[in-house]
Amino acid sequence: MNRRELLDSARGLAAALVAATALPVLLSWWRTARAKDPAGKAWADLGAASKVEDAAWQRRTLSLERVNRWRRELQEDVVYLRRKGDALEALSAICPHTGCLVKPRAEGFECPCHKSRFDAEGTSLEGPAPRPLDRLECKVERGRLLVRYRRFRPGLPQQDPIDS
Amino acid sequence: MKLVSGLRGGLGVLAATLFLALLTSGWGLMPSYVPTDREAFDSVLYLRKLGGAGAFLRAVHVLGASLLVSVGALYLLATYVAGAAPREKRAWFLALALFGSVLFLCFTGFLLPMDQNAYWGTLVRFGIIETASGVGPPAADFLRGGGALNASTLPRFYALHVGILPFVAAALLAALLWDARERLKTIGLSRLLATALLLLLVLYALSAALPAPLEPRAAPGDTEYVPRPEWYFLWLFQFGKYVEAWPWVRSLLLPALAAAAVVAAAFRTQSETTRRSVAGAVVVGFVLLTGLARYDDRALPAKPSHEQALRARAGFLFKEECSSCHGETGKGDGTQAKTFDLAVPDMNGAAFWKDQGDDRMRDAIRNGKGEDMPAFGKKMTAEEIDALVVMLGDRFRPK
Numbered sequence: 001m002n003r004r005e006l007l008d009s010a011r012g013l014a015a016a017l018v019a020a021t022a023l024p025v026l027l028s029w030w031r032t033a034r035a036k037d038p039a040g041k042a043w044a045d046l047g048a049a050s051k052v053e054d055a056a057w058q059r060r061t062l063s064l065e066r067v068n069r070w071r072r073e074l075q076e077d078v079v080y081l082r083r084k085g086d087a088l089e090a091l092s093a094i095c096p097h098t099g100c101l102v103k104p105r106a107e108g109f110e111c112p113c114h115k116s117r118f119d120a121e122g123t124s125l126e127g128p129a130p131r132p133l134d135r136l137e138c139k140v141e142r143g144r145l146l147v148r149y150r151r152f153r154p155g156l157p158q159q160d161p162i163d164s
Numbered sequence: 165m166k167l168v169s170g171l172r173g174g175l176g177v178l179a180a181t182l183f184l185a186l187l188t189s190g191w192g193l194m195p196s197y198v199p200t201d202r203e204a205f206d207s208v209l210y211l212r213k214l215g216g217a218g219a220f221l222r223a224v225h226v227l228g229a230s231l232l233v234s235v236g237a238l239y240l241l242a243t244y245v246a247g248a249a250p251r252e253k254r255a256w257f258l259a260l261a262l263f264g265s266v267l268f269l270c271f272t273g274f275l276l277p278m279d280q281n282a283y284w285g286t287l288v289r290f291g292i293i294e295t296a297s298g299v300g301p302p303a304a305d306f307l308r309g310g311g312a313l314n315a316s317t318l319p320r321f322y323a324l325h326v327g328i329l330p331f332v333a334a335a336l337l338a339a340l341l342w343d344a345r346e347r348l349k350t351i352g353l354s355r356l357l358a359t360a361l362l363l364l365l366v367l368y369a370l371s372a373a374l375p376a377p378l379e380p381r382a383a384p385g386d387t388e389y390v391p392r393p394e395w396y397f398l399w400l401f402q403f404g405k406y407v408e409a410w411p412w413v414r415s416l417l418l419p420a421l422a423a424a425a426v427v428a429a430a431f432r433t434q435s436e437t438t439r440r441s442v443a444g445a446v447v448v449g450f451v452l453l454t455g456l457a458r459y460d461d462r463a464l465p466a467k468p469s470h471e472q473a474l475r476a477r478a479g480f481l482f483k484e485e486c487s488s489c490h491g492e493t494g495k496g497d498g499t500q501a502k503t504f505d506l507a508v509p510d511m512n513g514a515a516f517w518k519d520q521g522d523d524r525m526r527d528a529i530r531n532g533k534g535e536d537m538p539a540f541g542k543k544m545t546a547e548e549i550d551a552l553v554v555m556l557g558d559r560f561r562p563k
Contacts, residue, residue, distance in 0.1 A: 032316060033305045061385060069315040078385050093387065098291025099312075100284065103387035112390045113288055114405075128408040130295075151312060153301065155294035155411065162311035 039163060040066035042148050046081070049088060049145040057082045057091070057104050057120070064149055077149055079136060080104065090136040090147045091122050097129040099154040109133065130157045172242040173351070175235055176344075181360040182232040183337055185224055185367055187330060192221035197276070199322035201315055204278040205381045209470065212378055223371040229270055231367070233396050236263045240426070245443045247436065249429040255343055256430045262336040265329055270394070272325040275318065279470065283382030284391035287313060292404075295411035380473040390464060399453035402460070477548060478555040485540060486552075494560040504536045511560040525553045 044062040052058070057080040066075050078093035078101050091109075093101040100113035108119040116127030123132045137148040153160040196218060198207040211218045240263060243249060249256045275286045290313070293304045309316035341348070348356060383389070393401045400414065407413040434442075468476065483492070489508050491497040496508030509516045529549050532539035544552070 029320070030306060033307075033309050035310070037310075037314075059387070069310075071315060076385055078387065098288040100288065100291075100389075100391070101385070101387040112388060113284070128404075128411065130411070153294060153311065154291045155300070 035069075037067045037069065037163065040064055043139075043146040044149050046079075046145040046147055048143055049140040050143065052081050052083050052088055052145060055083055057109075059093070059104070062147060062149060079147060079149070080109075081145070081147075088138045088140065088145055090138045092134040092136055092149075092151070094134065094151065094154065095129060096124075096131045096134065096152070096154055096156075097127070102133065130155065131159070134159060168242055168246045169248075172239060172246055172248070173347075175239040175242055176340075177356060177359055178363055179232060179235045179239055180337060180341065181363045182228050182235060182367070183333065184360070185364055186228045186232060187334070189221040189224040189228065190326065190330070192218060193225060194326065199276070199318050201278060201318050204276060204318060208277045208279075208378060212376075219375065220368075220371060223374060223376040224367060225273075226376040227371050227374055228367060229273065230394070230396070232266055233270060233394075236266055237396070241443050241446065244429055245439050247434075247439060250431065250433050252343075253430045255340060257427075258336055258340045258343070260426055262333060262340065265333040265336065269325060269329045269333065272321040272329065274394070275321045276325065277378060278318070278382050279379040280382055280386070280389050281377075281379045281391060281467070283313075283384065284386075284389050285393065288391050289393075292411075292415055296415035297412050300415060378470050379467055380470050392461065392464075395454070398457040399450050402453040402457035405460075474547065474551045475555065478551040481544060481548060481552055482555065485543065489536070494556075506534070506536065508536070511556065512562065514562050517561050522553050522557075525556070526550065529553070 041064055044064045046052075046060060046062055060079055060081055061076050062079055063074045063076045065072060067073075068075070080091045080093060082089050095102050095111040095113065095116055097111065097114055097116050100111050102109040102111045102116075102118065104110075105117075108117065108125070109122070110117050111127070111129070114128050116129035117125040118129070118133050119125050121132075122135065124130075134150070134152050136150065139146050151162040153162055193211070196207055196211045196214075198204060208222075211222060240259060243256065243259065271289070275282045290304045290308055293307075294300045296303075305311060307320065308314075309320045392398070400418075403418070404411070404414040482490075487498055488500045489496070489498040489504075490511065491501065491508075494511035496510045498508070501508040526549055527533075528537060529544070529552060530539060530541040530546075540549070
């Protein structure tokens with residue numbers, strides 16, 4: 001074996017060593033990233049349904065006990081509620097563009113981050129938002145308003161749920 | 165051309181010095197930093213309150229990072245203008261990889277303080293990565309450790325920031341310096357080290373004058389906060405506004421074209437005039453877009469520091485919770501005060517402050533006092549009560 005051949009084999013061996021050390025690391029990072037947390041309680045109790053009287057959107061914070069990786073915790077999320085005739089409606093405050101929280105304005109909503117605007121139905125009016133604000137399922141049980149809280153990936157024209 | 169080569173060498177020495185300062189200042193921050201979403205902010209705040217070398221090194225770290233990005237970009241630009249990219253292919257690619265790892269270090273380090281800026285800025289950055297159709301969402305999940313920011317995000321960023329990327333960057337820098345050893349020898353080791361020492365002292369002086377910012381604790385329910393990118397990415401932010409309808413142009417096409425262009429620079433021999441025009445266009449584009457972004461944001465209110473926000477909060481709490489009895493001026497003449505049997509004490513008088521320690525005051529606010537002073541321990545956090553005590557002393561205590 002001459003010097004050249006020795007160098008070539010050393011190169012190959014070094015590459016194999018790098019691959020053998022890096023690959024399990026990458027797989028470990030990938031595995032922990034793809035792990036889904038168990039679905040927590042789906043429906044959040046937002047109190048007496050009769051308290052939502054207004055036809056204009058009102059901000060409410062809902063708290064749901066969920067699993068966040070290695071710990072169980074109370075997570076707080078912002079939703080907007082309104083009454084439309086007999087029905088109650090709920091919108092997630094998460095902007096479908098990059099995930100900031102929208103705030104109400106005279107008619108509809110505005111995102112503070114990139115100035116996406118939405119009308120009172122949550123439809124995107126102007127700005128970079130790729131889809132309307134995400135509607136959340138509501139129901140009234142024994143006088144209590146229950147909202148099914150879900151999160152969807154920002155940045156996409158379609159709804160892609162994040163949690164399992 | 166000689167001027168450009170000289171400038172390039174100077175920038176290289178400066179970049180290496182900044183890297184050394186960032187590495188060592190990072191070591192200074194590590195013993196008090198806790199990389200969990202619940203404790204990170206308070207551990208940074210602790211270091212800030214403690215002051216001294218820890219707080220100083222945080223300023224070195226923050227300022228040094230910002231400077232290294234600009235110096236690195238200028239070094240690459242000078243290398244290109246000097247026509248060295250095709251001549252020294254290996255050095256060009258090593259420098260590009262080093263610059264990339266520095267940007268990645270900035271991206272991961274940005275989240276670590278977990279203040280408002282860190283939280284919302286990182287949230288938006290992930291939102292932007294996700295608009296790069298196809299590759300974006302899996303890349304975002306890999307970095308973030310899941311489909312949304314979660315408890316494992318900060319440990320991942322910390323691992324990249326202190327455990328992986330510094331090794332990569334140090335190895336790339338070592339390779340660059342090794343390749344340049346003959347050129348460095350002609351300059352002389354003493355002269356190089358003296359320059360590095362001088363630059364380090366200048367950085368230290370600047371850092372002593374510019375304490376590192378810390379905004380209020382991340383508030384994930386905030387609907388008012390307006391995050392903005394670091395100044396060196398404002399141009400991209402501004403460019404994104406013009407291609408709003410096609411977000412993949414900003415998130416995928418432009419980065420891919422930029423990467424292709426800098427790689428291609430090593431394989432094309434261009435005339436000096438061309439190189440100068442290209443570099444000029446890059447600088448003008450950067451300045452113009454940054455200026456436009458700043459102009460668009462001219463009405464944006466300044467962001468308060470943690471301490472400023474807390475002071476404002478204490479003022480608000482005094483007005484909302486205390487002034488109805490204690491009065492706006494602390495005289496004890498609020499509208500509710502008349503309904504009590506005992507007089508509400510005048511906080512402007514020396515008698516009120518006699519034997520009044522901070523502990524006693526905190527206790528009175530938290531647990532109430534006598535028949536009329538209610539307990540506020542459930543309405544206010546310990547941090548807010550502390551801020552209120554400081555505010556009352558500043559505002560009412562006779563000098």
